[in-house]
Amino acid sequence: MRKPFIAGNWKMYKSVAEARILARGLRAQLDAVSDREIAVCPPMTALVAVAEELKGSMIALGAQNAHWEKQGAFTGEVAAPMLAELGCRYVIVGHSERRQYFGETDETVNKRMQAVLSAGLVPIVCIGETLQEREAGATFSVIERQMKGGLKGLAAPTGIVIAYEPVWAIGTGKTATPDQAQEVHSHIRKLYAQTFGDAAAQQVRILYGGSVKPDNMSALMSQPDIDGGLVGGASLEADSFTKIVRYS
Ligand code: PGA
Numbered sequence: 001m002r003k004p005f006i007a008g009n010w011k012m013y014k015s016v017a018e019a020r021i022l023a024r025g026l027r028a029q030l031d032a033v034s035d036r037e038i039a040v041c042p043p044m045t046a047l048v049a050v051a052e053e054l055k056g057s058m059i060a061l062g063a064q065n066a067h068w069e070k071q072g073a074f075t076g077e078v079a080a081p082m083l084a085e086l087g088c089r090y091v092i093v094g095h096s097e098r099r100q101y102f103g104e105t106d107e108t109v110n111k112r113m114q115a116v117l118s119a120g121l122v123p124i125v126c127i128g129e130t131l132q133e134r135e136a137g138a139t140f141s142v143i144e145r146q147m148k149g150g151l152k153g154l155a156a157p158t159g160i161v162i163a164y165e166p167v168w169a170i171g172t173g174k175t176a177t178p179d180q181a182q183e184v185h186s187h188i189r190k191l192y193a194q195t196f197g198d199a200a201a202q203q204v205r206i207l208y209g210g211s212v213k214p215d216n217m218s219a220l221m222s223q224p225d226i227d228g229g230l231v232g233g234a235s236l237e238a239d240s241f242t243k244i245v246r247y248s
């Protein structure tokens with residue numbers, strides 16, 4: 001069975017001091033949880049502090065991006081082995097905000113994925129359609145293109161997490177309905193099986209992201225192909241993230 005996995009994406013929020021407080025708050029409420037996997041992805045500046053706060057905790061650490069080279073003249077970028085050194089276990093790759101504002105393409109997503117895996121980390125690769133694409137009936141073809149391009153040539157397909165994040169649901173309060181999400185998740189698993197085989201497809205975790213809140217998590221999680229959540233806004237407070245993790 002796939003263990004539910006809930007990851008918080010703090011985006012460009014939280015100073016180091018605020019990040020420490022949030023991490024402590026989460027530990028106090030979540031350290032006893034063992035039947036689901038939990039991770040938080042603070043901004044780069046707070047990774048060291050949050051790693052310290054989470055030492056010995058059930059909550060894992062993730063980053064929000066990683067470059068594909070191990071080192072080099074890439075001002076403003078961070079390499080995957082550098083994140084591993086800090087104690088990161090996960091790296092979000094190809095978030096729609098990076099695709100939209102920072103020129104991320106399926107090709108760069110693929111290169112980052114390879115680098116993250118080579119560093120022994122687990123990529124959480126984000127895919128999802130825009131509202132325009134959904135309304136044009138292109139959801140499945142967009143997902144297919146992002147899957148094919150992003151996962152091309154991957155050697156360790158079971159060591160990844162996929163996050164389906166419809167762009168129109170991110171930060172908008174407009175969550176996909178559980179049925180809408182399930183429809184795409186099941187398609188993603190089918191595509192995954194075509195490339196990597198049924199056994200791997202049954203193991204890979206597919207998270208839903210886009211306005212996940214304490215009051216919609218249970219319904220989303222009742223769907224057979226939804227294995228967890230990638231949570232933005234509602235992960236910025238210990239109480240709301242805790243409620244999401246402890247969905248019943
Ligand atoms: P949201 O963000 O929960 O604020 O919609 C999700 C994400 O972008 O990962």
